[in-house]
Amino acid sequence: MPELPEVETTRLALAPHLEGQRLAMVQIRVPKLRQPTPAAELLQGRTVLRLFRRAKYILATLDDDYTLLIHLGMSGRFSVFPHTGGAHTPTQLTKYPHPPLAKHDHAILTTGLAELRFNDPRRFGLLLRIPTHALHTHPLLQNLGPEPLDAGFTGAVLQAALRGKTTAIKPTLMNNTVVVGVGNIYASESLFAAGINPSVAAGELSKTQCTRLVASIKKVLQQALATGGSTLRDFRHPTGEAGHFQDEFRVYDRAGEPCHTCGTAILQATHAQRSTYWCPVCQK
DNA sequence: ACCCCGACCTGAGGGC
């Protein structure tokens, strides 16, 4: 499910229920996701000071000098069940019967405002408790490339990151040390928008192409954010709404269908074991 | 230092 637009959509939906709120009750129902999950007692009673995002990680700064790191993996999502009728103590919360827990509901965070449930069938997601002072040197975070929507991500920066790389540009866009947040959907979509063939060796892109590609990545991600991300199969906003960017796909998941620009059939191939889609006429 | 591949998981969908 989650590339930058879906992760940011999730963060935006969670923030009003978490920022400034105390985790009155925490349940951890799975011993490990990608890594062992923190004990509920270490999180319960803490207040969330701030909820921010870096790459595809959602980070909750807690009031005990720890940060809760959340990653949605392939199939992770949050559901929000707001309480009705104002603030409550944990005991009172049980008086508000939210729907029964579902299969793969691995963590439940309850504040005075809502119950937030993390569901992840494939368990590629991640919940980690990290000392806040050590966050930027944590192995998961210290080698990350630039945020694609930051002003500092420019054609020159991309070209420098691609220098000497012989791998095709498409899987390279999904390399977190080059740029973060771009996954399998938005890599194909951005290359289409830039008119670049996904098989071109990354290091061979011209300065002009890098500049165009950076502009396309920003445009595609911003448009996806504006439409609430992409809903394939099961991705939902924490509110339960679907995203709509899947209606805007130019190439992703459209093998054999006509290019919206030139009518040529969209092609599909595999790069690094992931599907790539492109138009052989519009992308050179 | 790079690059590729398998591994980690469950579930949906298609073919037989």
Add this chain to the structure above:
DNA sequence: TGCCCTCAGGTCGGGG
């Protein structure tokens, strides 16, 4: 109906 195969929005560690 069921079984078996493939594929799915991500990342990491090992080996070449």
